[in-house]
Amino acid sequence: MIGVLELGVDRDRLDETTSLYSPMVGLDSLSLLHILVQVEKRFDIEIDDEDVMAAELSDVGSLVAMIRRVVDAKGADE
Amino acid sequence: MHQPFDLEADQVPTHWYNVLADLPFELPAPRSAPRVNGERKTLNPQLPLSMYRPSIGRDRFIEIPEPVRAEYRRWRPTPLYRATRLEKELDTPAHIYFKYEGTSPSGSHKINTALAQAYYYARSGAREMVTGTGAGQWGTALSMACHPYGMACTVFMVRSSYRQKPYRGTLMRLNGARVIESPSTETEVGRAALHADPDSPGSLGIANAEAIEYAAAREGARFSIGSGENHVLLHQTVIGEEALLQMRLAGEFPDVVIGAMGAGSNFAGITFPFYRAAREENAATRFLAVEPDACPKMTRGRYLMDHTDYSGVTPMVKMYTLGHTFTAYHIHAGGLRYHGAAPIVSAMYDKGLMEATSYGQSRVFECGAAFARAEGLVPAPESAHAVTAAMDEALKAREERAERVILFSLSGHGLLDLSAYESHLAGNTVDVVPTDEQIQASLRPLIDSP
Known part of the structure; x- marks a missing residue:
């Protein structure tokens, strides 16, 4: 996931409870959108606006969970 | 007067152009x-x-969602005219064309992106759009755009403009928006600004910072902006796409395309499609951005990483800038007082693909008034900057005895800016140019930072 998110940080220093706001991850609302577009390309999915709007994105775990939901939903459709 | 080149209703563009x-x-x-x-x-x-x-x-054409296109059809395609009487009065061999965005419901080009944004925000589940507005063009456009989608609209309007242009507030309220004079007591940012200076005239930076804070605290509310972001420029390309077809009707291709330069959405809207067409046709068309002497971000600014807001809380983008703390003198063309140029326009200017020039506002109002007399349309003070550059290009063509095709964007009408023209007629328009020291002072922290 770190690779997908292109965070450029050491895997060992990141866990699911790391805040997206932490200096290590350092996301802001615009860079989050940028990363979601990269995720879409990587998994060949399209994330709905509603999913992003409804997601309570606070830490790395919540971001991973949202992406997993979308990827799984796509898998279920196929 | 002017000669029209009209498109049919079904010729509203189906796609935006991604430069x-x-x-x-x-x-x-x-x-x-x-x-x-x-x-x-x-x-x-x-x-x-x-x-x-x-x-x-990097997709070249982006399909315009049908509901947005249906809204566009309420007044688009906008007219393109040849200013034949102005040509005659200037005694120029040049052909002067202008694309007129003043026929929109809000009176300017701003509604092209406001409607598109309202569509996407409503679809994403937002129930309220919140924004800051300076002169009021953007706030007016957004208030009109929210209504068809059943969304609430809250506008923080810079206090000096709120008081100078009361009809702007009326127009927004008429469309259901809540209009708040900024700085306000509704946010921490506003309260701090009022504490520092109870008579603060406000600024777009403060108004936007208030809007961001206000939106963050409200369920279903989202902050929206209509200046130099990539998506804003993209939506405005409907202007140039229509103008391309209309210039073909006229049987000419412009030698120079001119637009007033605030953050860059109007300029990009008229120029980007012609940039593509000029490349395809190997035409040596020039693209000229016109800014006020009071806020010369392209002609005297630097190409640096900078914040897009006054308070410095937004991500930094590389742009021609005077520094985000630069506060331009309060000229009548409030829409051109923004400190930076859109990242795409900035990058193209840096590579020599665009040109820029600047004028003082007394000259701008002289030319705006001359245009109004010749063509019967009063340009908004912002748009009068493009009029001025177009007239100068036409005069240069006369000196050089050269045939030249000039196209400019008349981005909005000035019927809610008549107090500014009144001031001009009374001889009260002043020209204020920032000193090198003032510009250096707001740029220095950016140059010194790593």
């Missing part, structure tokens, strides 16, 4: 916003992903 597809270079990546508030727990993207996605991609 990124035709740029022979990558835009510099934005830099993350500073961590200013450790207490924030969740990250709420303010832009709908479906709107943001095409604005960073």
